Amino acid sequence: xxxxxxxxxxxxxxARRPEVVDAIQDSIASVPLVRVLxxxxxxxxxxxxxxxxxxxxxxxxxxYRGIAKAAELIDLDQHTxxxxxxxxxDVVPFVPISGATLADCVEIAHRLGERVGEELGIxxxxxxAAATRPDRQNLENLRRGQYEGLKHEIATNPxxxxxxxPLRLGPAGATVIGARPFLIAYNVYLTTPDVEIAxxxxxxxxxxxxxxxxxxxxxxxxxxxxxxxxxxxxxxQTPLARAVELIRREAARYGVAVHHSELVGLIxxxxxxxxxxxxxxxxxxxxxxxxxxxxxxxxxxxxxxxxLVDRGFLDSLASATPTPGGP
Amino acid sequence: xxxxxxxxxxxxxxARRPEVVDAIQDSIASVPLVRVLxxxxxxxxxxxxxxxxxxxxxxxxxxYRGIAKAAELIDLDQHTxxxxxxxxxDVVPFVPISGATLADCVEIAHRLGERVGEELGIxxxxxxAAATRPDRQNLENLRRGQYEGLKHEIATNPxxxxxxxPLRLGPAGATVIGARPFLIAYNVYLTTPDVEIAxxxxxxxxxxxxxxxxxxxxxxxxxxxxxxxxxxxxxxQTPLARAVELIRREAARYGVAVHHSELVGLIxxxxxxxxxxxxxxxxxxxxxxxxxxxxxxxxxxxxxxxxLVDRGFLDSLASATPTPGGP
Numbered sequence: 001x002x003x004x005x006x007x008x009x010x011x012x013x014x015a016r017r018p019e020v021v022d023a024i025q026d027s028i029a030s031v032p033l034v035r036v037l038x039x040x041x042x043x044x045x046x047x048x049x050x051x052x053x054x055x056x057x058x059x060x061x062x063x064y065r066g067i068a069k070a071a072e073l074i075d076l077d078q079h080t081x082x083x084x085x086x087x088x089x090d091v092v093p094f095v096p097i098s099g100a101t102l103a104d105c106v107e108i109a110h111r112l113g114e115r116v117g118e119e120l121g122i123x124x125x126x127x128x129a130a131a132t133r134p135d136r137q138n139l140e141n142l143r144r145g146q147y148e149g150l151k152h153e154i155a156t157n158p159x160x161x162x163x164x165x166p167l168r169l170g171p172a173g174a175t176v177i178g179a180r181p182f183l184i185a186y187n188v189y190l191t192t193p194d195v196e197i198a199x200x201x202x203x204x205x206x207x208x209x210x211x212x213x214x215x216x217x218x219x220x221x222x223x224x225x226x227x228x229x230x231x232x233x234x235x236x237q238t239p240l241a242r243a244v245e246l247i248r249r250e251a252a253r254y255g256v257a258v259h260h261s262e263l264v265g266l267i268x269x270x271x272x273x274x275x276x277x278x279x280x281x282x283x284x285x286x287x288x289x290x291x292x293x294x295x296x297x298x299x300x301x302x303x304x305x306x307x308l309v310d311r312g313f314l315d316s317l318a319s320a321t322p323t324p325g326g327p
Numbered sequence: 328x329x330x331x332x333x334x335x336x337x338x339x340x341x342a343r344r345p346e347v348v349d350a351i352q353d354s355i356a357s358v359p360l361v362r363v364l365x366x367x368x369x370x371x372x373x374x375x376x377x378x379x380x381x382x383x384x385x386x387x388x389x390x391y392r393g394i395a396k397a398a399e400l401i402d403l404d405q406h407t408x409x410x411x412x413x414x415x416x417d418v419v420p421f422v423p424i425s426g427a428t429l430a431d432c433v434e435i436a437h438r439l440g441e442r443v444g445e446e447l448g449i450x451x452x453x454x455x456a457a458a459t460r461p462d463r464q465n466l467e468n469l470r471r472g473q474y475e476g477l478k479h480e481i482a483t484n485p486x487x488x489x490x491x492x493p494l495r496l497g498p499a500g501a502t503v504i505g506a507r508p509f510l511i512a513y514n515v516y517l518t519t520p521d522v523e524i525a526x527x528x529x530x531x532x533x534x535x536x537x538x539x540x541x542x543x544x545x546x547x548x549x550x551x552x553x554x555x556x557x558x559x560x561x562x563x564q565t566p567l568a569r570a571v572e573l574i575r576r577e578a579a580r581y582g583v584a585v586h587h588s589e590l591v592g593l594i595x596x597x598x599x600x601x602x603x604x605x606x607x608x609x610x611x612x613x614x615x616x617x618x619x620x621x622x623x624x625x626x627x628x629x630x631x632x633x634x635l636v637d638r639g640f641l642d643s644l645a646s647a648t649p650t651p652g653g654p
Contacts, residue, residue: 007618035625037618053622097618244607260610266618269596272603279606280571283587291334291364291424291593292619295380298362 004099006108007053007182008063010092012070013085014048015041020073021048027069028052031062038265046081047090051265056100060108063092067116071172076147086147087173091139093128094179097268105179106130113177117165123154124164128178132163139176147173184232184240184271185264188247189225192256198226201250205243212246214238225259235271241278331426334380334509335390337419339397340412341375342368347400348375354396355379358389365592373408374417378592383427387435390419394443398499403474413474414500418466420455421506424595432506433457440504444492450481451491455505459490466503474500511559511567511598512591515574516552519583525553528577532570539573541565552586562598568605
């Protein structure tokens with residue numbers, strides 16, 4: 001069977017005490033079948049992002065353990081940092097990778113939210129695809145006023161009633177939980193130090209100001225170079241190559257070019273292959289033509305696995321590592 | 328452990344009797360751990376190509392069984408077809424995919440060649456990276472005169488003495504065995520029916536007439552469209568994107584453009600990712616940023632696997648499917 005694989009990318013309000021982040025990471029990794037793929041801490045933000053994957057049930061349990069450990073060790077009344085936050089565990093998105101859908105992840109978000117509210121007494125807001133109201137889809141809306149502001153509003157403002165948990169903030173604050181497609185964090189550096197050009201290009205390409213549907217973007221100056229910093233929120237609909245080529249064309253309008261690109265974190269193989277297919281004009285390309293994908297398909301299907309059992313190669317169908325790649 | 332993975336792409340002189348090709352394929356697939364990835368038959372050529380992968384020992388055994396079955400069922404005195412051939416099994420290349428080197432594949436070619444010569448009485452010529460003389464690297468040299476010509480020469484021309492086996496051709500003919508890097512078969516269709524343009528471009532880009540080092544190319548007319556048909560013989564040195572972009576530029580010189588591309592057969596993920604990295608200008612990209620690669624790395628290392636055993640998830644380190652992808 002091609003084991004379902006989902007990803008979870010919780011953000012915790014801690015970075016300056018690495019031992020605390022270690023403890024949270026260990027609690028996540030303590031669940032069998034969960035693999036921690038990445039950890040990133042920002043001292044200015046005083047915030048850390050842990051990326052982990054695994055089968056849905058394991059990832060749900062690992063997220064719970066991480067939230068519980070963070071609540072134990074992080075006191076928001078003591079927390080300072082440049083990044084807005086409302087909780088020790090600030091946000092917990094679930095992301096389908098393969099053999100799972102966004103709807104599956106929404107279900108997990110609901111179930112985890114209820115458990116966190118009841119067992120840990122932490123107020124939970126559901127966001128993105130799991131949101132219970134349209135105005136709750138956006139994380140920025142839910143985090144308005146941050147922890148300090150929410151402390152006062154949660155019991156008095158009906159608009160800020162959590163989806164689960166008490167109308168009361170403890171030192172662990174509140175947690176936002178939800179589901180979204182895989183997000184690609186991608187920066188394009190231009191051949192100019194002029195950040196105004198990057199800002200104009202960001203405005204041109206992002207959805208909010210008239211650009212591509214699933215693109216968020218900002219113009220920044222990084223290391224003396226203008227940078228268009230993007231989040232691609234639905235790469236299957238607004239593909240990477242299209243966004244980059246639009247930046248390239250807009251940059252040419254300003255007389256500059258793309259100096260280089262930078263991928264922050266991970267990217268699904270599919271997104272890279274889709275980009276290659278676009279540039280190479282491989283019109284009839286089938287994903288199964290990628291050798292490793294063909295091999296995973298053959299190893300992953302039930303008949304194939306049964307064959308491996310029959311040949312004495314696998315002790316049973318249960319002895320299986322999650323198969324990377326997907327349908 | 329990241330199990331070594333090699334590929335074998337034998338060509339057999341049969342297509343018009345599919346039941347014969349079935350029997351050959353079954354004999355290959357009868358070896359545990361071998362996966363047949365692809366099968367392609369050409370009725371004009373009366374020739375079939377079977378692509379299979381697996382751990383080195385399994386692939387070597389499967390190749391032997393395929394050669395033995397072909398020798399049983401194919402009589403070259405009865406064979407006609409448009410493609411040059413000297414044997415029932417005409418050529419058997421071994422290709423490293425991951426966790427194995429070209430040298431490993433050369434070793435296998437030698438060992439198999441000796442076994443085929445001794446146990447099946449079939450003369451064997453080693454080619455490509457396994458060749459015993461520089462003038463034997465090239466398949467075309469070894470196939471000169473085809474089966475009919477070789478029948479007369481093998482005992483009389485010292486230059487045609489096989490590397491293994493008798494100085495005598497039976498109805499199974501002779502077999503060429505060797506090792507080479509992964510070959511990408513790639514066609515670029517132009518926005519013109521003029522095959523002369525495709526021929527000029529092919530001449531410009533292929534190594535033999537002054538072009539890129541690891542490119543072979545022909546200009547053809549296919550379905551009323553000019554096509555540059557390429558073999559990329561060492562994509563890690565002469566990458567796909569470079570070859571395609573050179574075709575594009577040469578086409579522009581003739582006032583035409585690339586209509587679309589076509590990949591024949593399979594391609595390693597690495598080659599597609601490399602192409603995307605080139606076009607996207609992802610200068611600091613690390614292969615481990617592909618999520619599935621990162622996951623395979625984590626699942627494949629010994630410590631990771633031991634952890635899975637300790638957690639009772641794997642019965643033992645032996646219960647492991649080959650891990651796709653690789654270093």
